[in-house]
Amino acid sequence: RKEVEQDPGPFNVPEGATVAFNCTYSNSASQSFFWYRQDCRKEPKLLMSVYSSGNEDGRFTAQLNRASQYISLLIRDSKLSDSATYLCVVNIVEGTYKYIFGTGTRLKVLA
Amino acid sequence: DVKVTQSSRYLVKRTGEKVFLECVQDMDHENMFWYRQDPGLGLRLIYFSYDVKMKEKGDIPEGYSVSREKKERFSLILESASTNQTSMYLCASSFPPDSYGYTFGSGTRLTVV
Numbered sequence: 001r002k003e004v005e006q007d008p009g010p011f012n013v014p015e016g017a018t019v020a021f022n023c024t025y026s027n028s029a030s031q032s033f034f035w036y037r038q039d040c041r042k043e044p045k046l047l048m049s050v051y052s053s054g055n056e057d058g059r060f061t062a063q064l065n066r067a068s069q070y071i072s073l074l075i076r077d078s079k080l081s082d083s084a085t086y087l088c089v090v091n092i093v094e095g096t097y098k099y100i101f102g103t104g105t106r107l108k109v110l111a
Numbered sequence: 112d113v114k115v116t117q118s119s120r121y122l123v124k125r126t127g128e129k130v131f132l133e134c135v136q137d138m139d140h141e142n143m144f145w146y147r148q149d150p151g152l153g154l155r156l157i158y159f160s161y162d163v164k165m166k167e168k169g170d171i172p173e174g175y176s177v178s179r180e181k182k183e184r185f186s187l188i189l190e191s192a193s194t195n196q197t198s199m200y201l202c203a204s205s206f207p208p209d210s211y212g213y214t215f216g217s218g219t220r221l222t223v224v
Contacts, residue, residue, distance in 0.1 A: 034212050043201055043215035044154070087153075089212075099213065101146075103153035 003027060004090050006102040014110050017078050021105045023088030024070045032091035033064055033071045037084045038104065044087055047073075078109045114138070115204050117216035124223050130189040132219050134202030142205045143185035144213065145169075145177065147198040154201065160185055161207070192223045 006023045013019045025033075033050035048055065050062040050071050061074040071090075075082055088102035118133035136143065144159040146169075156169030158177040166177050174196060178186045185204075189196055199220050203213040 036212075041220075043218050044213075045215070046212040049212065099144075099156075101154040103151065 002102075003100045004088055004102040006086075006088050006105045008103060009106040010108050011105065012108045012110055013078055015078055015080060017109075018074065018076045019078055019107065020072055020074045021086055021088075021107075022070050022072050023102055023105075024068075025088075025090045025100070026069065027090070027092050027100075028066075028069065030069075030090045030092045033062075034089040034091075035060075035062055035071075035073050036087040036089055036101075038087055039084050044101075047086070075107075078107075080109050080111060083107055083109045115202055115214050115216035117200075117202050117219050119219050120217065122219055122221045124189075124192050124221065126193060126223055128189075128192045128223075130192050130221065130223075132187040132189075132200055132202075132221070134185045134187070134204075134216055135183050136185075136204040136214070137183065138204070138206075138214075139182065140204040140206050140214075141182070142207055143179065144203045144205075145175075145185065145187045146201045146203065147171070147196075148201055148218075149198050157187065189221075192221075194223050197221060197223045 035047040036044040037047045038044040054063045059076045063072045085104040085106045087104045090100045115136045145157045146154040148154045160166045160179045176188045201218045202216040205213045
């Protein structure tokens with residue numbers, strides 16, 4: 001089983017739609033969680049950290065469910081510019097800190 | 112803003128060549144990392160460093176080495192390039208304890224022919 005799993009998609013949604021992605025992780029010692037956004041042929045960029053209480057940044061909401069070991073990202077009122085691959089990242093401590101990246105979920109927002 | 116600069120955006124090298132990929136960050140970050148990214152496999156950690164002259168193997172270090180002589184610079188070396196090392200290479204840096212995420216460079220797309 002992969003340490004971090006994501007549905008690769010693509011998720012094709014119309015502009016204005018609400019879309020949600022989930023990401024599951026296998027290591028219960030995971031401490032920090034992030035969503036990164038990666039545009040085609042570009043580097044990943046930090047979108048938002050995911051806090052235990054859940055957090056919101058504009059149209060984006062991130063949630064953490066430690067009991068079920070998953071994190072989620074909700075995008076409301078999708079824009080064409082939201083089209084990208086969204087990477088789930090989990091930080092675990094195994095002697096040293098280690099980031100585990102999911103392979104990403106591809107989102108296409110259609111006009 | 113933290114800036115992580117990779118020396119080349121695109122690189123084409125021949126099999127057997129020694130290849131140097133350079134990465135420089137300008138925010139005094141202790142931690143630096145080298146990843147490669149391949150379709151369907153995601154980002155895989157090659158090497159990382161938490162301090163000058165310090166290096167640790169990641170998940171796929173075979174065929175690679177690194178050098179960190181100065182805090183701001185972390186070099187990835189392909190001792191003898193092979194075609195299976197054709198990939199996108201991404202450098203990242205962070206401030207410990209990595210709670211704030213990584214900043215990535217723009218990547219080097221290496222093709223080995």
